[in-house]
Amino acid sequence: MEKKSLGIIGGMGPLATADLFRKIILNTKADSDRGHIRIYIDNNTSVPDRTAAILYGKESPTGEIISSGKKLIASGAEILLIPCNTSHYFYDEISAALPVPVINMVETVCRYLKEKGVCRAAVLATDGTVKAGVYSKAMEKHGIIPVLPDCKAQAAVMKLIYDIKANGVAADAANVVEAMRDMCKIGVDTFVLACTELPLLLSSFSGGECVDPTLLLAKEAITLAGYECI
């Protein structure tokens, strides 16, 4: 299979971008530097806040995202990735404006859930992703029931996401873990960490399976680039 290069439209946030980059490398079967994938990254820290654009009609992030995509293509990227779940609200507009394939992370996750036979999963995400139904709509299309946190739990998730953006892995996930335990009591056993900041802190949870969209995106990209996953 022909080998292809990848381009990561990053900065949403920076640490999540580094996490995707690392997960691609660690999951690629390679025995030397030269066996790895050529990857171009634009850690674009000028992208307007996605949740603010969706909920309050603030400046759209698509201009900056598309501009980054074009820079990456000009460098040589043949397949694009966006390690930001919330920005997938704008997926159709972004994808239509760029002349190379853009992997849809939300669709990748839904396909994974379906293959695993998951019928019902909690969606832990930004207010923007949740209120715009980015995951809910895609999951329902695949016959999977999305379970959303109640108001208090959602506030804890949103606070944690912005804390990770500000303080990195030193942020405190206790309130979100408590919210996850409450969701277990109503029978939820699968949790989609549907914001790329969350897997930085929550890689496992004793009450159920944590699904990491960043990892699934990394594996999908490795395969589409013509490489083997470990």
Added chain:
Amino acid sequence: MEKKSLGIIGGMGPLATADLFRKIILNTKADSDRGHIRIYIDNNTSVPDRTAAILYGKESPTGEIISSGKKLIASGAEILLIPCNTSHYFYDEISAALPVPVINMVETVCRYLKEKGVCRAAVLATDGTVKAGVYSKAMEKHGIIPVLPDCKAQAAVMKLIYDIKANGVAADAANVVEAMRDMCKIGVDTFVLACTELPLLLSSFSGGECVDPTLLLAKEAITLAGYECI
């Protein structure tokens, strides 16, 4: 101070590139995505082996390194970084061919050692870096005595570096740690991890201080880009 963007000429190796990217983010004082540095990365996995070029006259890596630098500049990078100690053997040629500043990681490390009052330090690096005297010459210029591993220890260091390139952090550092303990017996208490793969596995050592050139490069880049280090 005016803010500048960074460009990372990467791929030597990929995991070391991701390590530098992460260390820049974790050490930048920022309270949101938009407070971070714009960083362009080319994970160029076509760069010929640096040690093979230095020791056996094989293909030079400079063509690919300079080509990556030009791509990053075309994207918008204003300061360039090369997270590969061995490639600094070619620093003058690379720097002369590129119209923006390229941070010299080896000089950055030597200045740090001098500021800390270190008179003598072990250099753990590839055969190429050691035999070409990449660190030894720079350290001597600053009045610091380089201590090089004996043949058996050097072979262990080189093996570990290629193991990390092939197997990531699952590689076994036991032989190198033993070699470091032997060096302690002759009074060495500072170890420069002078290959960007080594800090991926050896962040601390009970017998002395490990100096991480990747971390020093990250901090130098943050400052030169006009941002504050944490």
